[in-house]
Amino acid sequence: MQLTWNQQVVKRNNKSLVLQMIKEQTPLSRAEISQRTGLNKSTVSSLVTELLDDELVYETGPGESSGGRRPVMLLFNHIAGYSIGIDIGVNYLLGILTDLQGKIISEKNIPLHELDYKKVMNQVNQMITHLIDMAPTSRYGVVGIGIGVPGIVDEKGEILLAPNLGWKDTLIKEELEETFQLPVIIENEANAGAYGEMRFGAGQLFENITYISASIGIGVGFILKSELYRGKNGFSGESGHMMIDMNGRKCSCGRNGCWEAYASEHALLNEAKQLLKVDLTLEQLIDEGKKANPEVIALFKRVGQYLGIGITNLVNTLNPQQVIIGNRMSMAKEYLQETVNYTILEQSLPFHHKNLSIQFSELTIYSAALGVSAFVVENFFITEELVEQT
Known part of the structure; x- marks a missing residue:
């Protein structure tokens, strides 16, 4: 059956709601999800089946019974994909590879001695390549790259001014997306650090x-x-x-x-x-x-x-x-x-x-890198086509 546009939006929103609930409150049973979201049991069952097919959740052993059969519990599959977070400092370059829950899987931290844009970006590219190589095999692979920079960033990801780096009007987002063919998010590193502390610190x-x-x-x-x-x-x-x-x-x-x-x-x-x-x-x-x-x-x-x-x-x-x-x-x-x-x-x-x-x-030096990595994961869940068009 072909879904109307409104039906597709409702389904997508409901599916995102169920996934987010499992992600934040895991482990949960289908009945608990239905009770907490207000969605009927058949809708929850259908959405969970799709999330299982997407490998974003998985089933584990039965939970405690409330009188009937012991329910099968659902957990978020945090290793279904990985995210890269890069913090470009004035005297350092820090890169991390995280799973979809923000756990650091691999990291690389090097000093910066020169701030020439091309030279720094060459090191950024090498670091990203290294972190991609370090990512374990997974359903979705590396889902994107986040970059935190100490400067003014517009909504398009252009660095308008980074005075301590000596950069102005740099199109870093376009360059990285063209090189790696992955979604790229550019954010002010203090904003990213604040978000990282709220989420993980x-x-x-x-x-x-x-x-x-x-x-x-x-x-x-x-x-x-x-x-x-x-x-x-x-x-x-x-x-x-x-x-x-x-x-x-x-x-x-x-x-x-x-x-x-x-x-x-x-x-x-x-x-x-x-x-x-x-x-x-x-x-x-x-x-x-x-x-x-x-x-x-x-x-x-x-x-x-x-x-x-x-x-x-x-x-x-x-x-x-x-x-x-x-x-x-x-x-x-x-x-x-x-x-x-x-x-x-x-x-x-x-x-x-x-x-x-x-x-x-x-989180000390990791706040910004974890913050931009979290932005990447959230963007993945928003943009990834998880609703069937049939």
Whole structure:
């Protein structure tokens, strides 16, 4: 029987609902799905049969009986396909291969020494090729590629401006889709990090989250009522360029006194070089902290105070439930946390910091990569033709 367009839409929506319920609440029986969705048992049975044929769910041993036959339980098949998430940082390139539930199967992390667009993209292509090769055999293979970048990205996936990379108007989405013949999603890395924390990290129990991506630059991602907030044109979160001193330090964006000129990894490394007369990495500075180097510990506290000042402005503006500090600077939690917390509690309005949860990322450097990988999986479920046209 040929389904009308409206019938196809209803069927697709119902099938997505059933799949999402199994994915989030597995294991479930058919009867439980019917009860929780309000769909009749025959509809649920038909949709589950299709999902079994699609290999997106599978049956397992019987569950507990409520009086009759013990029901067959349904589980989400998280290894039916795989997703790639790439986080392009200013001084690193991180790639992960995940299953459809976000579990990291393989990863590759390399330093970036040059930011020339063509050279970086050559390394990105090599990393993607490697991760595709690492994907186990599955029904759907690699379902797409997600890229997180520290810059302004439009709805078409074009990088309009990434000041810390020195990139402008780059068509990375088109290039990667042509090369790999896979769907590609480009997202601001702070947005991706916020989403990654909400889905897999410290933000899973909160609906209103302000995520601080603190690395060479600073970006901010906002989760409002469990939804990623991108702003009118998708450009929200450039809070690293919030001015905290109009006559202050020069920023990579060309203006003076931006928050990231004082509170980022770049600011920390610059101050460390002036203080210690030697170039050190963040990891080396953390090691110095472990050796109880008083100059380095004082430096972390100073940068932590600036980090707290910027966060205070955001807390006073947004009144979030939770603030998560992530990306590379979260590795220095031991030396930043006390000063950051003290600054926020001292400087923010008392009504705003009451019951405020301030946490460092549980995912550390993986937030953005996991976030874009999750976007890819969701896009796969939306675009994959799962409803028969007969």
